[in-house]
Structures are given as structure tokens and as C-alpha cells.
Amino acid sequence: VRAAAYPGLAAGRPPSGVRSDVARASVSDLRAYYERWYAPNNAELVVAGDVDHNRVFALARRYFAAIPRRRVTPRPAAHPQAATGKVVEAEFPFPFEVLDLAYAVPGDTEPGEPAISALAAVIPNQRGPFYQALVQSNIALQINADSDTQLRGGLMHVYIVLNSGHTGGEAQRIFQATMDRVLQDGFAPELVEAAKHSTLADRISSGDSVGGIADLTGYTYGIVGEHNRDEDARLAALTPAALQAAARKYLSTPNVVGHLTPNESPASGSQKANAAVSDNFSGRVPSGPIVIPAAYLKELRTPTTARSKLAPVAFTLPNGLRVVVQQKSDRRTVTIGGSIAGSAAFAPSGKEGIARLASTLANFGTQHYDFTALRKIADDTGASIDLGESFSAHGLARDFPTLLAVLADGVRNPTFPDSWLTQERSQLASTVGNEQHSSGVLLDQVYLSRLLQPNDPALRVATPDTISSISRDDLIAYTQKYWRPDLTTIAIVGDVTPAQARSAVESAFGSWQRSGPAPSVQTQPLAPAHIAHGFIGTAASQLFVQLGAPALSRTSKDFDTFRVLAEILGGNGYFQSRLWQELRQKRGLVYSVGTQIKSDPDRGDLEIDFSAQPQNATAAIDLIRSQMSRLRTAPVSADELAQAKLRLVSEALLSEGSASGQLDEVLDIGKNQLPVNYYSTLEQRYQHISPADVQRVAREYLHPDKMIEIFAGPQGPWSEGPL
Secondary structure, three states: HHHHHHOOHHHHHHOOOOHHHHHHHOHHHHHHHHHOOOOOHHOOOOOOOOOOOOHHHHHHHHHHOOOOOOOOOOOOOOOOOOOEEEEEEEEEEOOOOOOEEEEEOOOOOOEEEEEEHHHHHHOOOOOOOHHHHOOOOOOOOEEEEEEEEEEOOOOEEEEEOOOOOOOHHHHHHHHHHHHHHHHHHHOOHHHHHHHHHHHHHHHHOOEOOOEHHHHHHHHHHHOOOOOOOHHHHHHHHHHHHHHHHHHHHHHHOOOOEEEEEEOOOOOOOOOOOOOOOOHHHHHOOOOOOOOOOHHHHHHHHOOOOOOOOOEEEEEEEOOOOOEEEEEEEOOEEEHHHHHEOHHHOOOOOOOHHHHHHHHHHHHHOOOOOOOHHHHHHHHHHHEEEOOOOOEEEEHHHHHHHHHHHHHHHHOEEEOOOOOOHHHHHHHHHHHHHOOOOOOHHHHHHHHHHHHHHOOOHHHOOHHHHHHHHHOOOHHHHHHHOOOHHHHEEEEEEOOHHHHHHHHHHHHHHHOOOOOOOOOOOOOOOOOOOOOOEEEOOOOOOOEEEEEEEEEEEOOOOHHHHHHHHHHHHHOOOOOEEEEEHHHHHHHHOOOEEEEEEEOOOOOEEEEEEEEEEEHHHHHHHHHHHHHHHHHHHOOOOHHHHHHHHHHHHHHHHHHHHHHHHHHHHHHHHHOOOOOOOOOOHHHHHHHOOOOHHHHHHHHHOOOOOEEEEEEOOOOHHHHOOOO
């Protein structure tokens, strides 16, 4: 779509590059590019966080001032001219048919903002005419808008995800008829105000993380050349007439119509079918240890002096609801996350998928807030609100009691209105049916079928038939029985004190009651480690491999040591991990490799995932086994152990740099009933883990000759059995 909109222009190239360019790039090409653009007079340094600006300026002068200026190729100043009347057809192994209506719009350094951002917010508004015409009519599953802009020029994309039985042409006609009415009559004033609130809230939310502050400030001040408050002021002054004028100017007719059609066997020219590049990626031969510069190695060996500032307060209401609060007063926002513990066993036989449908439909009406009222609260406050078994809200701290009241009514009194049930049930049934053609979904299902006991309730899979059989009475009965305060945990992070949080939570949730004892959410034990195999054939040329074996629960006394072990083995694809070094860095056998622990209070497993060219799969798996065996037979070095501990501690500390990261940690404490100082004492607990501890845990939980092997990709020896 981008290439069709700007044929032959830089604006038409994808940001990640053109495949043919990447495939034939040489060292001299890279050097020439570097010499052309990498100059201090063409660079911007942004630092955000717990630092003093004078210290930052001094360090910047120390490290950068001596680098000489260089003549940089002038950037083209002209606005790129977009083509019109273009149509792009594509096939792809994607579960849904998608329509992309792309409109040429101004870039970030050109007049146009904030109207462009406001248009992207008003089009998908669920109280607006486009949602009513396409989603409420059951023609589309979703409508969204995204402003993909560059310094000069860009595209506004309107994405319409189609429901089964409807076509892109039908959706486009309905969208255009609706747009024509809007261009004639204008947007409703309340929708314009909602778009302004939403756009401003997004900018405020960007400041809820250190990285978000750096991105927003660096781009707005350093690249666009204005202060954040300048655009905020223009946004506040935006009128319905101005937004209508912008829509008339830019959105009357799409420049390009993109149409994506699901297909299990895409055309030979597609990205999916030609993922391989003819190179010598796997031709490398290991030639000794990776050499790290001494100065870097010294830093890696130095324990961090940073300390967690997470100090949550936890309490439990008389009805059993658990609450964990972390006060964060540097921003005037609040983030709320809630989780109702559930079990696959709760779904009645033949009603699989009921928890998912209940969570979806909870957003369409509660006892005190119907569909329109829910959207109006979100629009008026600029907050994001999501109801269901996992519920959340993010908004301004001043609206904290209102947000809690909505969340409480969502879990206590969902109404599942008939006017929405038929539509949402049909759409979910369609979605579930389409997901069965997704290799990622199938891979997870096949893996679980090999990991779990044959009678495990988690193996019961929702189908279009089970979804379609669920009635409103089923949903009411299910939520009355299983959405309970004594199965619920709420985490709160933001500019509220623990006392304020307790008072507001008691007011909203304190009278919530359910009869009888809470049902058990305990999961079945996993089968002992064993060999198993599965294969999903796809049109991809790459092979995606998931290996796994039973491990340990979240509450095991060995969990900390096992996390350190998994970090040394593969981490989250870390450069320093053994698998990355041996499979990727030294030998070039894989494109990516990493480990992850998936655990709950009762059980857990270790998964190792990698992607590779098919001919490298056997060698890669052999090396994974050898690295697992090595951890069992030989202790890790003191350096390797210290670096793994430092990465894990740093990962937790860096997570605290955002409200969402703090919420994840606080919710983890509440859901798993961990000590409130769990994250603040992480470093102390890791300090006591020795090489002997890691080796002991490796012997107990790593079974290199008893692994589940699941493959997704083209046919090969892996199609018939494990490698």
C-alpha cells in the first residue's frame, strides 16, 4: 500500500528496508551509508529518567564534543506527491480478510496536526457513525484508524477487519457512504470532544514511562521543533468545523485501497513464501570465545547500585477481594488492573469459550451503564476501560473513583444485552473458526496436547459450534458462579495513596458478595518429562520450532534459581545467553532463539523457541541438547552467573520505569500471593544462588533427551517424528 501510494519515492519504501537491498548489501554499502548520515550535526541525544541535567550535559560534552561535524546530504524539502486511484490485492496466511483504505496526509513537520490525530481517534469511536454502520451491522469485526506519518507526508490508514460472509467491496461502499454524510454534515460535537480527550490522553499516557517521555519529548522538541504544550494548545482549540474541513481535504477519497485475502498458499512473490535470503548465514565456524572489551566487561561484572523503589501496600476486603497498591506520584494518572482467577474446568461441557464470550460481552452493558454510557464515560474522561475476567482502566487520577465504579459494575453486574449478544457471539464464533487456520494458534494447541495429561480441562478447545450454543442465561449463570470477589485480585498504580485506594475500593467493591465457598482453581499436575512430537504444515520457508518439558510451579522454593538457570541457557533471546552465542552468534544456525518459563501456583514448564532454515533444524536441536547437558554436568562460571543475576535484577528495575511495568509486578504479587517486598528483595535473594545451586536445579528439571518437539513450516524429517 505504501509503495502504491508513493511509487518510486522514499516515502513509499518500508522503514525496515527493501528486501533486495538487504540481500545484496555489502560492507562497503554499510560504510558509505554510515559516512553519509552518521554525523553529530545530524544527531539528537535524548536522556530521560532519574538523572541531573547538568551532569548529563557534562557527559554529553565529554563524549561527543570532540567528534567533528561532517557535511550531511540535504534532506529533500518537498512534500511527496501521492498517487491516486490505486488498488493493491494481496493474499496471506492470515485468519481474516482486511480492507485498508489509505489516504495521503501531511507529515509531522507540516501543517495538519492535531487534526490528523483527532481524525484517527474519531473514526473508530464506538459511538460514532462508522462503528454503527460497519461493526454494529455485523459486517465487520473491527474498524480502526492509524496515522502513519513521516516528517513530510504519510498515510492515514482505515483498517476494516471483515466478518465472514462479507466482502471488501461491500465494506468499502458502506464506509464511503458514511464518510460522504460526515463530509456533508460534519462530526457530532460530542465525538469531536471525545477525539480531543482521547488524543490528549494518549500524549499524557506517553509520560507514564521513562521511554515514553523520551520518545515524546525527543521527537516533538528535537525533530518536529516545538514543545509538547504547543500541540496540546492547538488540540484544545480544535473545533468541529476545523475537523470537518480536514476530513474534506484529506479523506474524501482513498489514494490506495488495500485488500488482504486469507490464503493458505500465498502467491510465490509474497513475503511469507520467500522468507529465505541466499547468504552464508549458517556458514560460520566457531573460532573461540566471544571477546568483550575490557571496559564493558568491567561494567558487566559490577553489581548495580540501583535499588527498587517498589513498596506496595496490600490488603484484603472482608469479601476476600485482594488489593495491592503502589503509590506513584510523579504523574497525575492512575492505572488499574484486575484479574479473576479461573479454570478451564469451569466451562460447562459443550460451552467451551464461555469465559471469552463473557469477557467480550461485559463491555457492552452493565446494570448501571449501558453500551452508550460506558463509551461516554471513556470519551468524557479520555480513559481506557476494559471489562471482563481480566479488567483494566487507565486515566487521570482525579477520575479514579469513577473508573473503579465502572470496573466494579462490570464484574458484579454484567447484563449481556440481547441486542449485542447475537452479534458478538456470531463474530466470536467466526473468529474462533478462523483462528484454527493460524499456525501460531495450532502450534500452541498441539504443544499443550503433548504437555498436559489427556483429561486436562485446558485441552478443551472452543469451536464455532460451542460458541454458538451459549445463551444469555448461560452467561449470567457462569458469571454469577465464577466471577467472585474471593477469586479476584486488583492492582493499582498511580497518584493515589493507599488510604485513598482502600476507601475507593471498599466503596465500589465492598458490598460484592457471592454465596458458598470459592471453587478450586487448582490445575492438574503435568505428566513427567517425556518425548513427544507434533507438526503443522505451513507455506513458510522458515521452520518454527517449540521445544518444552515440565518444570516447576511459581511457588516452588527453586523458582528463583530456575529463573537464573533459564536466563543463562536462553533468556529472552539475550546476546549473552548460551543458546544465542552457540546457535546464532558462533554458527548462524537460527534467526532467533530464547527460553521462557510459563508457570502458575501449581505447575509450570520450560519452553525453548527458535526459527531457522529447515536444513539447520537438526544441528540446532543437537546443540540445544548439548547445552542443557552441559548445565547438568558442569557448574557455570562465576562471571556467567553474576551477569545473569544482573540482567534479571536490571530487567525488574527497568520495568519499574513505567506505570504499566509497575502494574505487572504489583499484580504478580497479588495474584500469586507473594510477599509485598518480593521485587525489592530480588537482588538479595539472587545473591545467595551459587553455581552448585544452578547445577542441582539443572539436574532436576532439565531433561535434554525427554523433550516435546513441535514444528511449524514446510515438510521434512521433522514431519514424521522428533529429531
